Amino acid sequence: xxxTPHIERHFKSSAIVRDIVIGMSDGxxxxxxxxxxxSGTIATSSIxxxxxxxxxxxxxxxxGLGGYLAAKSDAEHYKSERKREYREVAEIPEEEMEExxxxxxxxxxxxEEIAPVVEALSRRPKDWIDFMMRFExxxxxxxxxxARVSAFTIAGAYVAGGLxxxxxxxxxxxxxxxxxxxxxxxxxxxxxFGFVKxxxxxxxxxxxxxxxxxxxxxxxxxxxxxxxxxx
Amino acid sequence: xxxTPHIERHFKSSAIVRDIVIGMSDGxxxxxxxxxxxSGTIATSSIxxxxxxxxxxxxxxxxGLGGYLAAKSDAEHYKSERKREYREVAEIPEEEMEExxxxxxxxxxxxEEIAPVVEALSRRPKDWIDFMMRFExxxxxxxxxxARVSAFTIAGAYVAGGLxxxxxxxxxxxxxxxxxxxxxxxxxxxxxFGFVKxxxxxxxxxxxxxxxxxxxxxxxxxxxxxxxxxx
Numbered sequence: 001x002x003x004t005p006h007i008e009r010h011f012k013s014s015a016i017v018r019d020i021v022i023g024m025s026d027g028x029x030x031x032x033x034x035x036x037x038x039s040g041t042i043a044t045s046s047i048x049x050x051x052x053x054x055x056x057x058x059x060x061x062x063x064g065l066g067g068y069l070a071a072k073s074d075a076e077h078y079k080s081e082r083k084r085e086y087r088e089v090a091e092i093p094e095e096e097m098e099e100x101x102x103x104x105x106x107x108x109x110x111x112e113e114i115a116p117v118v119e120a121l122s123r124r125p126k127d128w129i130d131f132m133m134r135f136e137x138x139x140x141x142x143x144x145x146x147a148r149v150s151a152f153t154i155a156g157a158y159v160a161g162g163l164x165x166x167x168x169x170x171x172x173x174x175x176x177x178x179x180x181x182x183x184x185x186x187x188x189x190x191x192x193f194g195f196v197k198x199x200x201x202x203x204x205x206x207x208x209x210x211x212x213x214x215x216x217x218x219x220x221x222x223x224x225x226x227x228x229x230x231x
Numbered sequence: 232x233x234x235t236p237h238i239e240r241h242f243k244s245s246a247i248v249r250d251i252v253i254g255m256s257d258g259x260x261x262x263x264x265x266x267x268x269x270s271g272t273i274a275t276s277s278i279x280x281x282x283x284x285x286x287x288x289x290x291x292x293x294x295g296l297g298g299y300l301a302a303k304s305d306a307e308h309y310k311s312e313r314k315r316e317y318r319e320v321a322e323i324p325e326e327e328m329e330e331x332x333x334x335x336x337x338x339x340x341x342x343e344e345i346a347p348v349v350e351a352l353s354r355r356p357k358d359w360i361d362f363m364m365r366f367e368x369x370x371x372x373x374x375x376x377x378a379r380v381s382a383f384t385i386a387g388a389y390v391a392g393g394l395x396x397x398x399x400x401x402x403x404x405x406x407x408x409x410x411x412x413x414x415x416x417x418x419x420x421x422x423x424f425g426f427v428k429x430x431x432x433x434x435x436x437x438x439x440x441x442x443x444x445x446x447x448x449x450x451x452x453x454x455x456x457x458x459x460x461x462x
Contacts, residue, residue, distance in 0.1 A: 025293070025297055026290075026293055026294070026297070029289065029293040030261075030286070030289050030290050030293050032289075033285070033288070033289030033292075033293065034265075034282065034285055034286050034289055037281075037282075037285030037286075037288070037289065038281065038282060038285060041281055042278070046462075047273070047278065049461065050268075050269065050272055050458050050461050050462055051265065051268075051269060051282045051458075053457050053458070053461060054264070054265055054268030054269060054454040054455075054457055054458045055261070055264075055265050055268075055286060055454070057264070057268070057450070057453040057454045057457045058260065058261050058263075058264030058265055058268065058450040058451065058453065058454040059257075059261050059450075061264075061446070061449055061450040061453050062256070062257055062260040062261055062264065062446060062447075062450045063257070065446045065449065065450075066256055066257070066446065069442055069446070073432065073434055076434070077432075077433065080433075104348065107352065107355075107358040107359075107361060107362050108351075108355050108358040109348060109351050109352070109358075110351070112347070113347040113348055113350070113351040114348070116343070116344040116347055116348075117335065117340060117344055117345070117347075117348055119344070120339075120340045120341070120344040121338065121340070124338075124339050127338040127339040127340075128338075130338060131338050134366075135365075135366060138369075138371070140369070201304065201308075202308065202311075203304055203307070211300055215292070215293060215296045215297065215300070216293075218292055218296065219288070219289040219290075219292040219293045219296075220289065222288040222289065222292050223285040223286070223288045223289040224285075226284050226285055226288045227281050227282075227284070227285045230280065230281050230284060231277075231281055
């Protein structure tokens, strides 16, 4: 079997993993911190559940649609830059050849070493444009379905993450009792999530687990103190 | 004057603009949606202000620290990949030369055209490694102070954005009256922010303004309906 399909699959799955990480990081942290903060001033769970679910709805839509538009605008940016390169290669080929040469000169190559490559590229406009997109502008062609998949992945991960700290408040009507369970469940979830995230991203998993739990704790602690200070 | 300082400044300011956009997008949207959602079930502003400020604290810390760790792990990833390239160039130079050749072959160049460049790079290990980092791995060296600046920029933008929709609730004790002002002020802020964001990112400013306001409205509408449905 050729190697390309495997690489392709690897790349796609890592984009999805990245979106899950984006959604779940905030989904586990912000609703958790909000619920913990409100527990400092509100005794019954029902208002906290309402606030928490409203936050999950708002956060997942804002992040999902935000991801959708970001991916769409990446795709448009790529298309418009490509069109510009296409035009420039046709209209001002000498300047574009000079730009290719400049890329290589920045790595200490001299005119004699550069010339064959510049020559060869100038005879193949499609490869030339591909080269400029990647090496002059640093742009990669985005996948077409990226935006939609990205939006749903981020939003879904946010909802899934957000329901974990909220579950104890749904189960118990006493906010202070729910808070204890919520802290325990969410800290465990943050540790597991941080560990897995570290594994996938090539960071040290244990350090990633502790850092992720620390961010959640700091955010929740700050929300708790601010809510206390106000009321 | 040489051109480099200008490019440098342009690049730095665009990283800060990107961080402001990240923080303010969510800061304007999520606290706004949360407050609007709670206004559907809670008549007095004080609990909404508490929830809103707790959310702003939680969201700004989660996003700011998240940005900090992301920038730190980018920097570590770059360093460890660079170390690996350094080792490989020293230990298995033939394979690394073949990797350089492979980059060029993918743009349709033949062995004869590639050889001088590969030869020249192999005589300059530092440039060779720089070349591999950028063209094989697609990695750019992150700025050293990036992580800290990024964290404070994102968090500050989130707080600044979040206080806009909350201000009417702080000013008026009637949640329904505050809601109307909050919707008006926040929609205006989202339109202005979307317009400026479009200007900076090279998208059509008017379309960006409408899209940004639409995301905020959808998130707030969903939060409102969910809060209503629960209570």
